[in-house]
Amino acid sequence: MAQLEANPRGIPQAPFVGKVEEFTTESEVEGTLKKFQEMLSKYKYMETHLLQRKKSLESKIPDIKKTLDMVDFLISNESSPEPILTQYELNDTLYAHASIPSPKTVNLWLGANVMLEYSTSEARTLLSQKLGSARTSLEQVDEDLEFLRDQITTMEVNTARVYNYDVKLRRLRKEAGGK
Amino acid sequence: MKMLDQQDEDSADTEVTWEDQKNINAFSRLNMRIQNLEEAYEEKKKEKEYLDDLSSELELADEDELIKYRVGDTFVNLTLDATQSRIESEQETLSKELEQFSTKIDGITDEMSKLKVLLYKKFGTSINLER
Numbered sequence: 046m047a048q049l050e051a052n053p054r055g056i057p058q059a060p061f062v063g064k065v066e067e068f069t070t071e072s073e074v075e076g077t078l079k080k081f082q083e084m085l086s087k088y089k090y091m092e093t094h095l096l097q098r099k100k101s102l103e104s105k106i107p108d109i110k111k112t113l114d115m116v117d118f119l120i121s122n123e124s125s126p127e128p129i130l131t132q133y134e135l136n137d138t139l140y141a142h143a144s145i146p147s148p149k150t151v152n153l154w155l156g157a158n159v160m161l162e163y164s165t166s167e168a169r170t171l172l173s174q175k176l177g178s179a180r181t182s183l184e185q186v187d188e189d190l191e192f193l194r195d196q197i198t199t200m201e202v203n204t205a206r207v208y209n210y211d212v213k214l215r216r217l218r219k220e221a222g223g224k
Numbered sequence: 225m226k227m228l229d230q231q232d233e234d235s236a237d238t239e240v241t242w243e244d245q246k247n248i249n250a251f252s253r254l255n256m257r258i259q260n261l262e263e264a265y266e267e268k269k270k271e272k273e274y275l276d277d278l279s280s281e282l283e284l285a286d287e288d289e290l291i292k293y294r295v296g297d298t299f300v301n302l303t304l305d306a307t308q309s310r311i312e313s314e315q316e317t318l319s320k321e322l323e324q325f326s327t328k329i330d331g332i333t334d335e336m337s338k339l340k341v342l343l344y345k346k347f348g349t350s351i352n353l354e355r
Contacts (some may be wrong), residue, residue: 061245115296117294130301132292140299195249202248206240 054189056091059084059196062203063208074211078204092193095186102183109179112153113172119148120165130196244346251339251353258332265325272318279311 062068121165122129128146135141151168154160163171240248282304285291291307292299300312340353 111296118295132297191253198249198252
């Protein structure tokens, strides 16, 4: 049986059943099955959690990217003397005209009702960092999800085998008793 | 779920070695990965189609007209040339990403077929590897 280890984020590894006979005797089958079911539901709960986190990261990343695109656009237009003409979102379906003359600074919304003014190049650095760390978190979440999937599959296979073993034993016993 | 008849059940090898478990886990993991990749691929393909439609429409557009091009969440008035060059570079990026995705998808499909052969050999009817 494999040793119970944990992955980098502390998710315990599922025990692997080598030979069912060695793992559990006939009387303990029910208890073992119950324990397996418990572990399986814990893993599935963790999986749901991680899937939610993944969704929220996946929606944050395009937002950061859009802001970064805009800042890049402002930087590329810094040299041109003409103001930028835009239509921006004043409210959900309401747009307004704006003329932006050679922008040097931008205000970034940092969350929690805080907004700071940055020069365009600082803003660019900050946004690229945020994008990078969001992408790294997403990678980690994906890694954890794959690890969890492995554990869930192992647990399901274990459960199936213990159950089959039990069914087979009962049948053999019944046949032997019937003779 | 299909139930095995008794003969199959008796001949079914109930011994699953650690190697087999690793293969089963790898198959499940690759399956999950390929589903995510295929979803992302479809989305990018749609985006690229939008851009392609856009560029063909722009070919018929008036030279002097300023085009409201969406950058981020706002619209910026750009000349036809500037718009076209932006669209071109975005199309290029998307094509590259689509290529990467499809190479990954092909690689994963190959690995999954290899694993299928191994697992069907060992487990025959006791295992179901189709989606």
